[in-house]
Amino acid sequence: MTLAAFAYQRPRSLAEAVEAMAEAPDARWLSGGMSLLPMMKLELAAPPALLDLSGVEDLRGIRDEGDFLHIGAMTRHVELARDPAVRRDAHLASLAAERIGDPQVRNRGTVGGSLAHADPAADLPAALLALDAEVEAVSARGRRALSVQDLLLGPMMTALEPDELIVAIRIPKHTGHRQAYTKVPHPASGYAVVGVAVAIHEEGGRVRQAAIAVTGVALKAFRAARAEAVLAGQAVDQEVLAEAAGLVCDGQDVLGDVYASAAYRRQLAQVVTRRTLEGLR
């Protein structure tokens, strides 16, 4: 297969990368390429230049920063899934990472790339939303931090400027929270028809903090605020869980497609949410 021609550069540092982008504003960042290459093949994208981030050391590595885990943007899904610190302190991110695509995708795809691509059925956004993660982005204009919530605007749309680059994801530690990610994959694409990420913190038999995030269901992954509110402060029983699960799509414009109608997706999201919560009890 032949793709449209492009210029290629592999910067050696973050500064070099940012500078290269400033000089070639139509360029696209290339990380794992798991979404960009298929788009180029389908002629949905034809960037004149690609800046390959694989040589930028600053984008790598997982670090413990006290209350946070710092995940370099070029961290591959397989690394996120296996990393002991992530499994301990932000388990949900590992659980979602190990459900992404298949081994070949997890071996190449990156955390930063997945977030920047903002596929509405991707797994990581749900987990990172539930974990209240934020991203750190840079451009020639400097650095900024924004929450994953603020980052995701819609399908394949983020709050990033075209020249901006995700450098890292910062995840507040959720050590001791009960966490689970349940995914119903599309049988062909492997993307989530519904994916539900849950992190619950209980104290004295009552829910102190509940985070429920859903992917695959709406134009972007979202936090199920009404469902969370039902759980907050409660001693959880079957009835409460069912009530919360019933509200999981509240206020959302639920998507329908050839494989799953909106009505079915809503049902699936509710059932999956309820079962995920039950599984954590």
Added chain:
Amino acid sequence: MVATEERVAITLAVNGRDEQVSVEPRWLLSDVLRRECGLKGVHVGCEHGVCGACTVLLDGEPIRSCLMFAVQAVGHQLTTVEALGTADHLDPVQQAFWEAHGLQCGFCTPGMVLTARALLDRNPNPDEETIRETLSGNLCRCTGYQFIVDAVLLAAAKRAEDAEQGA
């Protein structure tokens, strides 16, 4: 930076050898391995990142060579099926695929064998569910997968046996 059809000289570390190739940045790794390196065991089945026939090992881990530009592979170790074994000296995984009838038309086989090999390198004793999950990025239309799963189980046993004898 402007889009270019000009070639760049790169060195790919393929099957333990350094291959000097001159490529356009847009050339896919799968095409370069097949066309420039003559490694026809890299099969191109869908080119949209699903079927897994083009699977090769990058630093020992399975990846789809149709979802990567050749220029991205610089600095990595690539392994294709050609390096696993020859008919006289098969890798235990290949031997197991043969004995357990893990192939029919053979088109998905190089990718399957490489994915299986990487799995066993990481997890020498996988259960059936793990094997099925791991092989789900490689499509096979002929076998119904069962003999492939059996082949991976057999390969695990063979490798354990080999390791014992080596020890």
Added chain:
Amino acid sequence: MALRGQSVPRLEDARLITGRGRYTADIQLAGQLTALMVRSPHAHARIRSVDGDRARALPGVHAVYTGQDTKGVLNPIPTAWLPPGSDLATTDHPALAWDVVRYVGDAVAMVVADSLAAARKARDLIEVDYEPLPAVTGVTEATAPGAPLVHEGVPGNRALFWHAGASTDEVEAALRQAEVRVRLPLVQQRLIPNPMEPRAAVAQYDPSTGKLTLWATSQNPHIHRLLVAGVLGLPEHRVRVIAGDVGGGFGSKIACYPDEVLVAHAARELRRPVRWVEERREHFVATTHGRDHVEEVELGGTRDGILTALKVRARANLGAYLSTAAPGVPTILFGLIVNGAYDIPHVAVDVEGVYTNTTPVDAYRGAGRPEATFLIERLVDRFAREVGMDPVEVRRRNLVAADRFPYTNALGITYDSGRYHAALDRALAMLDPGQVSRHREEARRQGRLLGVGVSTYVEMCGLGPSEVAGAVGFQGGLWEHALVRVLPTGKVMVMTGASPHGQGEETTFAQLVADRLGCSLDDVEVMHGDTDLVSMGWGTYGSRSTAVGGGALSVALDRVVDKARQVAAHTLEASVGDVVLEAGRFYVQGVQDRSVAFAEVALKAHLAWSLPAGVEPGLEAQASYNPTNFTYPYGTHVAVVEVDPETGDIHLRRYIAVDDCGPRINPMIVEGQVRGGVVQGIGQALWEGAAYDRQGQLVTGSLMDYALPKARFFPPIETDALETPAAHNPLGVKGVGETGTIAATPTIVNAVLDALAPLGIHNLDMPLTPERVWQAIEASGWKAAAGGQGGVQA
């Protein structure tokens, strides 16, 4: 040791497993050019103009061909199956559309360039001016009054109408008299074959000899030679077709397509090798699809569960053109076996073939027989439910009994042999009713519904007697050819007209040779797939290679042995009648110390220093085996599924396949065929299905949308076999390449509907996606009793 019946590892694997297979796309010839097709984005449109001038002007571009360029130069592509009495409305199928495109993917132009990149650039510059026309994609809309016409000369879009069996009046009368009647509307959705290797073609023309060589992904190179020569207007002996390693076909590599013909044409015109490789997304629109029936079927019988009458009305979507075997698939290969394994006295079948603005439909694994099996197996279950009887018991009462073979069904075909009840009993024993009860209880406690589905199928394959081929309008013979050449050292080369592409006949046939001649497998080489090497052949489809190709080989081996025996008798100074071949040596019967090795006889035959009178030098023989009947493999498949009522998700818990394809030459290969076939059949039941939108765009046009079965979808498939020989076949064998696919689809659907029966759900269209199942459950008024307590994780 006898090699027949042994699960020896396959001889073809050494090259395939090491990445040294030689597939068509691997061929790289000096000076080779690359072809790309321009395909219609419209389902139906008039072509106002095709302008290739800008493309032709690009550097590296050698030619741009259009429909108008090739009109009169290339003959239209013919269909090769003309069922008599079917009012077949054939139309011209140009390799490149002349004036009208009739489906998305219809080829409009071909560009040939130095490289793929140049070809792609050129393709983007070819301007086609289309005037879109209204399109029809389904048989119902295509046959509605006033529907747009796919071909102007074909009113009502009716490509064919075919009737088989008793008169409709007779069968309707029988249905009226029946104590119980059940009727089902069935949709057997369109499938996309998707062998893992896409199609490809490389052509080379030698002007000095006038010979064209075409390497192609073909299941039947001799048929391709015949058709390609015809379309190109080349004499047949100047066309050589080579099918190297072929990466699966499932019927999709039978047809003669525009692409292969065009590549050959360009090679002839440009005097340079030309190569074309299908992209997967191209495969979805440009390679033939399968199935696509809409049916009304009705079954009648007694309250005791005895079946008396069956009426079938099927409308088959044939797509925009009649592909190579297409007219025979929904007629002959479907209509003659709709009664399945059951003795039903009154049967009538009406089939309407319909043109639509979709990709042509042709053979896909099973080709007609899965459609027949699905309808009868679904009907029998529905009937059993209606009379309040166990579906197994209804089957038991109607299966053709073992003492009734050869059995001629109401449609006039004669089933060769079988022990249908024995297969059913074997499968049920494996199922273990006690375990099913435990599983059912366990599922119920966890809020799931368990269902058991059965299918007791029979199919007709090993295509087939040539006289029948003629009688049913197949424009070819259905015999097979084999040549056995023994070399002076006793090594053996076999040339077969079968064209295996994954089925393993290089091994199966070598086993037959080694078994007969007493040599080792390593002493045998089986060659196939080259029309210059193999004098004739009809190819691999319809599960015919071992039954028919193996039959030819068996006869050829007899002839080799007969001749060798004469030479051996001469050497041993014994009479021919006293000489026997055992384990690679000829002995004088009863005299163990007078013997000569087969290899030594081979040498003597070649040296010809001293041959018996009238015996020619050399040791080879050929045979053309023309079977006297189809073969009829059969069996019982059973599935156990669990349905999650809250999500509609189906969990396949067990799958049991008991099949009888006659004596198995290599049981391991047979099991591989069964398991692979089963998974493909389950694919239709649960995941696969092509969908078009109203404009005729394929909305399941990639592997991201069209779900092929994956490893993680399945439990182990439990198999067992019976071996009842087909008396008319030299080896006693029946085919096995399609049985799994034929049996599995109704087995799964019956299992799911068994699970849903308590909810009053009796029919569902495939694929049984979770949503479809859930919608049906919702509509049934059922609600999760305990809120899915402790339910499964989705």
